[in-house]
Amino acid sequence: MPSNQNDQKQQDISPEAREHFYDVLYGRRDVRGQFLTDPIPDTVLTNILHAAHHAPSVGLSQPWNFILIRDPKKRQQIYEAFVSANDEAALMFEGDRRNQYQALKLQGILDTPINVCITCDRKRGGPVVLGKTHQAEMDLYSTVCAVQNFWLAARAENVGVGWVSIIEKSTLSALLNLPDGVVPVAYLCVGYVSEFLKKPELELAHWEKRAQLNDMIFTDAWGETSA
Numbered sequence: 751m752p753s754n755q756n757d758q759k760q761q762d763i764s765p766e767a768r769e770h771f772y773d774v775l776y777g778r779r780d781v782r783g784q785f786l787t788d789p790i791p792d793t794v795l796t797n798i799l800h801a802a803h804h805a806p807s808v809g810l811s812q813p814w815n816f817i818l819i820r821d822p823k824k825r826q827q828i829y830e831a832f833v834s835a836n837d838e839a840a841l842m843f844e845g846d847r848r849n850q851y852q853a854l855k856l857q858g859i860l861d862t863p864i865n866v867c868i869t870c871d872r873k874r875g876g877p878v879v880l881g882k883t884h885q886a887e888m889d890l891y892s893t894v895c896a897v898q899n900f901w902l903a904a905r906a907e908n909v910g911v912g913w914v915s916i917i918e919k920s921t922l923s924a925l926l927n928l929p930d931g932v933v934p935v936a937y938l939c940v941g942y943v944s945e946f947l948k949k950p951e952l953e954l955a956h957w958e959k960r961a962q963l964n965d966m967i968f969t970d971a972w973g974e975t976s977a
């Protein structure tokens with residue numbers, strides 16, 4: 751075998767590794783109600799952060815930071831911001847849907863040993879960043895890639911993650927002293943769990959269900975399906 755093909759073979763993902771990768775991917779869950787308070791060893795947290803930091807980013811700008819929030823007082827303040835936003839959110843749903851919403855557990859802010867806020871520095875890389883010249887929001891999308899890496903690496907470490915977005919952004923920014931130009935992208939509750947549910951909690955609670963993949967695929971233009 752020519753040596754470049756040999757190199758390629760060595761880079762190929764083995765069938766076993768592929769299976770493990772899909773185990774992690776499909777086994778990932780948004781966790782709210784199954785958190786344990788057991789501490790996360792620093793080595794495990796470092797592995798997860800390291801994976802997040804290896805996400806793709808526009809122009810390799812790496813616009814993210816990771817704020818590790820352990821202080822119970824700070825978390826209590828953030829929890830109160832959640833409660834206030836969640837009360838407002840409930841009023842946006844009507845009738846039975848509102849009752850159903852109010853019965854959902856939508857955060858684990860005080861239930862985990864650590865919360866992590868992943869931020870995006872909108873000014874990182876200066877005024878002109880390769881790949882961001884015509885789509886300014888690419889730094890936000892890059893940060894979301896870091897969030898997904900974090901989520902998947904956590905699952906590989908058997909650590910659960912719950913994303914909480916029912917918090918007023920300005921309140922969160924003030925509580926975390928974010929400077930001008932830095933925005934919170936993801937507020938994550940992070941901890942070991944009693945179990946990873948087999949399906950999304952919102953599906954189990956009959957709030958929403960997964961759509962059919964085929965209904966999501968168009969060919970050549972929006973709305974066009976190959977017969």
Ligand SMILES: Cc1cc2c(cc1C)N(C[C@H](O)[C@H](O)[C@H](O)COP(=O)(O)O)c1[nH]c(=O)[nH]c(=O)c1N2
Pocket residue numbers: 778779780781782855856857912913914915916949950951952953
């Ligand atoms: C951008 C964003 C924001 C939120 C979420 C996710 C994402 C991607 N999710 C979790 C969401 O409900 C969950 O991902 C879906 O229900 C699918 O479940 P699994 O993640 O597959 O378990 C979420 N969950 C929750 O309980 N409170 C929240 O505020 C949010 N916010």
